[in-house]
Amino acid sequence: MTSAFQNTLDFARQLDAQDALRPFRDRFHLPPGPDGQPAAYMCGNSLGLMPKTARAAVEAEFQSWEEHAVEGHFREPSQWMHYHQTLTEASARLVGAKPVEVVVMNNLTVNLHLLLISFYRPAGRRYKVLMEGGAFPSDQYALESQVKLHGYQPDDAIVELLPRPGEHTLRTADIEARIQALGEELALVILGGVNYYTGQAFDMPAITRAGHAVGAVVGFDLAHAAGNLLLHLHDWDVDFACWCSYKYLNSGPGGTSGVFVHERFANRPDLPRLAGWWGHDATVRFQMKKGFQPMPGAAGWQLSNAQIFPMAIHRAALAIVDEAGGMQELRRKSEQLTGYLEYVLHAAGLPAEVLEIITPADPAQRGCQLSLLVHQQGRQLFDFLSERGIMADWREPNVIRISPVPLYNSFEDVWRIGQAVAAWTTTLTPAAANQ
Structure with a gap:
């Protein structure tokens, strides 16, 4: 070329x-x-x-708010009650997932914490986390706090992958070897799909296979990968992932975030999670009763109702990706x-x-x-x-x-x-x- x-x-x-x-x-x-x-x-x-369509997208929701007030949750054209669902199909295409495996909600680090609560479950000898050295600080801080929540010290529980002397990026073979060496001590592999500093894209399917081979859970922060790489999260058998929408997805500063949870966890109400009412079974949500019953799939990790204005921008931006x-x-x-x-x-x-x-x-x-x-x-x-x-x-x-x-x-x-x-x-x- x-x-x-x-x-x-x-x-x-x-x-x-x-x-x-x-x-x-x-x-x-x-x-x-x-x-x-x-x-x-x-x-x-x-x-x-x-996107030039962003302003009109938000203005349409201002118009609904102005004309319908609280009834905007139920009235056309917006129906805020179901607004997040209008992002599901496009988000699934974006990351190579089934619709049940994705949901748009919150911001990136909030979603990372929500997923870690469910998927970092240390027990006995299996408590270590493998991540890239020099990961984006939010990821470092999130993992530090999560291991402390379980009573471990970050210097012991978090293992960092570093390039060989004289090299700037990680070799896939070295990542696989480190996973194998940690073996039964390894609870979680969590890397960025693309390293923010070097721009290296990791071999996510190979890393996922290696992690699963030793019994570890494998997840990715796709902040620099979503909208940048061809992703096939379902086929790669990734356990979970999250991403932001304001980089390659052009959805505005501080824009909303996406979540992927593999469908094998779709009907696992036993998984520990931080619950909120928008993750509760929608068919009985407004009965306002005690006892959390999660929605099937990634939607069961939702906490609150949709952030309409940032989601409006995101919907406009995703439409451009599909049109292209x-x-x-x-x-x-x-x-x-x-x-x-x-x-x-x-x-x-x-x-x-x-x-x-x-x-x-x-x-x-x-x-x-x-x-x-x-x-x-x-x-x-x-x-x-x-x-x-x-x-x-x-x-x-x-x-x-x-x-x-x-x-x-x-x-x-x-x-x-x-x-x-x-x-x-x-x-x-x-x-x-x-x-």
Whole structure:
């Protein structure tokens, strides 16, 4: 693929002209750069852009509130009572699940805690948790607090996976070996589907098989994977997962979250959980009686009624994904777009001692994101890009995350990044540039 790329503006525009998803760029509000022209927005891994349909979607719910007040729960067109159900089919398609296995509710870390209450059940020798070292802090804090709730010390109960010396990412074989070594001590494997810092996509089916082989439960935080990777959670036999909607799913800051619980747990009222009335059997919910009876499937983990306004945005955003052909089409373009980004960055000619791509080169081990480890003057490069209308993401101490998103980024956007990095090399001292 990369051998067919060319580092020219004409070639980038030719790819854009051939791109079947090109019209979807106009479905989003692109922030302006310093020159007033649309920025090359590369932060979709942090906050996706605003769909142009978002405002009208929320306004429709304001209209229902204004006209119907409490009766909006029952009246068309919104029927807030059942609003969350309008997200189920699209969410199931998004993550490769059956509708009974998914529900949209709450926010990501709240949902992670709710799932951990049910699926981290240490007993006897089996109490350890395996997670990636350097996971996103919310995941670290959630696991620390959960093991403490069970009377364990995090330094003992939590085992962190670290790359081999001199490497930046984890090898699947090393993850599998660690799972096997922990064996009967291992209660839970919990990783991010994509590591937020390196951009590495983990081999979720292989990890799930390895965890189940030793009797452990396996779950994933898909914050950086949902809307980014092709997921088949049901077929992979994953036990549980959760994700946010404000990154690749473009559903607004602090947007609502999705949950997956495999259907083998669909009718397990014996599973410990934190209960709320919206998870209670809907056929008797309004009898207001004691005694929690969970809904079948993931819906039985709900606590409260739907967050209508963020869900309205999410519904509008999910509709765009479906209209674009779903994750298979988005992933097809993503691989080409990210491959072109890798190509133009290499074409800039910086030695690895100055700039190193730490995201795996294998497309199967990454999504949209490339993480640039800038060994010299990293913040200066980030500012240099910003001044040229390229909105990337800075992570301490010296990583720039760049994420071309297939719904709204163009090949010309990517070409601009390569040109800017090449121009930055001229600002380096000769010794730094030639190391």
